[in-house]
Amino acid sequence: MSVPPLCEAFVLHFGEMGSRWGINRTVGQIYAVLFIAERPLCADDIVDRLGISRSNVSMGLKELQSWNLLRQRSIPGDRREFFHTPDDIYAIVRTLVDERKKREIDPTLSVLRELLMRSPESESERHAQGRMREMHDLIELLTGWYAEVQKLETERLIQLLSLGSRIVKVLDVKDRLFALPGGKRSSPTDKGN
Amino acid sequence: MSVPPLCEAFVLHFGEMGSRWGINRTVGQIYAVLFIAERPLCADDIVDRLGISRSNVSMGLKELQSWNLLRQRSIPGDRREFFHTPDDIYAIVRTLVDERKKREIDPTLSVLRELLMRSPESESERHAQGRMREMHDLIELLTGWYAEVQKLETERLIQLLSLGSRIVKVLDVKDRLFALPGGKRSSPTDKGN
DNA sequence: CTGAATTTTCAGATTTTTCTGAAATTGCAG
DNA sequence: CTGCAATTTCAGAAAAATCTGAAAATTCAG
Numbered sequence: 001m002s003v004p005p006l007c008e009a010f011v012l013h014f015g016e017m018g019s020r021w022g023i024n025r026t027v028g029q030i031y032a033v034l035f036i037a038e039r040p041l042c043a044d045d046i047v048d049r050l051g052i053s054r055s056n057v058s059m060g061l062k063e064l065q066s067w068n069l070l071r072q073r074s075i076p077g078d079r080r081e082f083f084h085t086p087d088d089i090y091a092i093v094r095t096l097v098d099e100r101k102k103r104e105i106d107p108t109l110s111v112l113r114e115l116l117m118r119s120p121e122s123e124s125e126r127h128a129q130g131r132m133r134e135m136h137d138l139i140e141l142l143t144g145w146y147a148e149v150q151k152l153e154t155e156r157l158i159q160l161l162s163l164g165s166r167i168v169k170v171l172d173v174k175d176r177l178f179a180l181p182g183g184k185r186s187s188p189t190d191k192g193n
Numbered sequence: 194m195s196v197p198p199l200c201e202a203f204v205l206h207f208g209e210m211g212s213r214w215g216i217n218r219t220v221g222q223i224y225a226v227l228f229i230a231e232r233p234l235c236a237d238d239i240v241d242r243l244g245i246s247r248s249n250v251s252m253g254l255k256e257l258q259s260w261n262l263l264r265q266r267s268i269p270g271d272r273r274e275f276f277h278t279p280d281d282i283y284a285i286v287r288t289l290v291d292e293r294k295k296r297e298i299d300p301t302l303s304v305l306r307e308l309l310m311r312s313p314e315s316e317s318e319r320h321a322q323g324r325m326r327e328m329h330d331l332i333e334l335l336t337g338w339y340a341e342v343q344k345l346e347t348e349r350l351i352q353l354l355s356l357g358s359r360i361v362k363v364l365d366v367k368d369r370l371f372a373l374p375g376g377k378r379s380s381p382t383d384k385g386n
Numbered sequence: 387c388t389g390a391a392t393t394t395t396c397a398g399a400t401t402t403t404t405c406t407g408a409a410a411t412t413g414c415a416g
Numbered sequence: 417c418t419g420c421a422a423t424t425t426c427a428g429a430a431a432a433a434t435c436t437g438a439a440a441a442t443t444c445a446g
Binding site: 004006007009010013017019020021022035036037038089090093103104108111114115118120121122123124125127128129131132134135138141142144145147148149151152156158159160161162163164165166167168170171173174 | 210212229282304315317321325328334337340344355359363364
């Protein structure tokens with residue numbers, strides 16, 4: 001690998017992390033190289049830096065593109081394509097989460113919904129459905145939250161994240177100020193534990 | 194696989210999901226079987242249901258235990274160990290996130306910190322460090338938020354999640370009510386984009 | 387259209403991961 | 417301690433994934 005030592009450590013670590021995340025090592029390394037590069041890189045730049053075959057780079061780039069994680073730039077008079085990562089790291093994380101949701105969460109929800117529609121044919125199936133229902137409801141709660149938060153501009157998001165659990169105090173204040181006389185409370189999930 | 198069709202679909206799907214999450218297919222299936230089981234299961238129950246070797250089950254259970262995802266129960270006069278998943282699905286997710294953080298996020302943060310300490314020896318290293326800094330700060334923001342939220346009881350967490358981005362309106366109200374004359378604002382991250 | 391530069395494809399080689407059966411170990415009742 | 421039931425370990429087999437080089441396809445200047 002022909003990158004400065006500082007970069008090498010970063011690239012190797014993200015290759016490792018990628019492989020724990022169901023993305024293969026090389027693809028992780030390619031993204032790491034692009035992420036820290038000063039300028040957009042062409043495929044052969046990546047070959048040089050990682051010391052892997054040209055075809056491997058080509059497949060890796062295709063994979064990353066299918067995740068919407070790359071931007072391309074072409075230089076007039078140069079036939080090569082140059083790739084770079086979005087400048088805004090928040091945008092990168094948003095894309096990553098969106099794609100992950102699309103590929104993993106959404107299909108899971110639809111499998112769960114389908115299974116919850118079926119009539120259980122035994123006591124054990126009935127019990128299993130109960131558990132699937134719990135899982136389904138939790139995933140819906142989380143994805144609903146994510147869908148809402150996703151809409152926020154980065155500025156707002158940071159504000160919210162920085163608050164952390166102190167947000168709860170704000171909620172308390174709100175409750176006290178606007179408490180409805182009837183004591184009406186939303187109970188979003190019926191946790192049958 | 195000798196489980197009712199409803200359960201089989203669930204187990205197969207979670208095997209698949211597991212393998213996209215860096216957990217292997219079989220381990221995912223073992224957890225799925227335990228998650229929907231009516232009662233704690235011993236290793237041989239799992240062998241019967243999944244049709245895999247006894248040793249594979251043993252290794253899978255060990256793996257799941259290392260993630261703190263299992264509870265054990267022994268029946269007096271029976272030498273076998275019986276395994277089950279926590280009843281509270283929120284507890285399961287919390288454990289999963291905690292472990293994932295411990296194994297992936299924390300080591301990443303410490304690699305990033307170490308690399309940020311080093312003196313760049315070239316312009317490209319200097320630029321790379323800038324990107325690493327952005328990544329480091331974002332991860333810190335997210336883990337800080339998670340550490341705070343983790344402390345909340347499930348009840349409170351659900352309340353918060355159900356609010357979604359409507360929380361921002363609450364923030365607005367708070368700002369209006371308690372606006373400091375000096376216009377003091379915390380700016381948590383300096384995004385140099 | 388031609389041909390050089392570049393990218394993509396893909397069959398098979400290589401590497402890594404997962405799985406198994408046999409053997410070793412553990413734990414406990416008697 | 418003995419003997420048996422249960423569990424764990426681990427070397428090698430099997431399966432899955434990743435990677436490569438060669439060939440095909442694409443792109444574009446001239």
